[in-house]
Amino acid sequence: MRLIGKVVSLFISVKGIDKRVEQSVIEVTxxxxxxxxxxxxxxxxxxxITSVESYHLATNKDITIEYGELGENILIDYNPYAFSLGSQIFIGEAILEITQNCTLCKSLTKIDNKLPKLLKDDRGVFAKVIKAGxxxxxxHIEII
Structure with a gap:
């Protein structure tokens, strides 16, 4: 395994709350x-999984955005687009497998109309859980 980065923030979506709720620990199954x-x-x-780079792209275009607003569960300091589909990463106690690039959704226009086009290839990646934890x-994030 090779160390590639670390977790910056963690979030969950809660029914009835528009914003993602920041957590110090999440458990995945x-x-x-x-x-x-x-x-x-x-x-x-x-x-x-989203990178802080996605937020930097937005702020460099004068778009005000807070961590969690891109809908991520895990915000990392590494560009997840460097992962190939099918790549597995060890993160905390868990193992995740990258399944697809994140698709854009209309909710991003609520933040700024320019955001969907700006983050077309930089919003993040989806993963499934291989090992719970x-x-x-x-x-730390390690590539397997």
Missing amino acids: TEGVMGDKFYAKETDRSVL KISHNS
């Missing part, structure tokens, strides 16, 4: 992120 409103929905897309703020 093969059904997704426990406590997240999308838990056990689409297991191949159960975890969204806890992931903490500052957990």
Whole structure:
């Protein structure tokens, strides 16, 4: 395994709350992120990983955006587009497998109309959980 980065922030979606809720620790199972409103929905897309680089792209274009607003569960300091589909990463106690690049959704226009086009290829990647476990703020990320 090779160390490639670390976790910057962690988030879950909670029913009835528009913004993602920051967590110091999340627990993932093969059904997704426990406590997240999308838990056990689409297991191949159960975890969204985004890079701080995506936020830098937005702020460099004078778009005001806070961590979590791109819908991520895990914000990292490494560009997840460097992962090939099918790549597995060890993060905290868990193993995740990259399943697809994140598709853009209309909710990004609520932040700024320019955001979907700007982040077309830089919003993040979806992953499924191969091995359950806890992931903490500052957990190391290793490619398997």
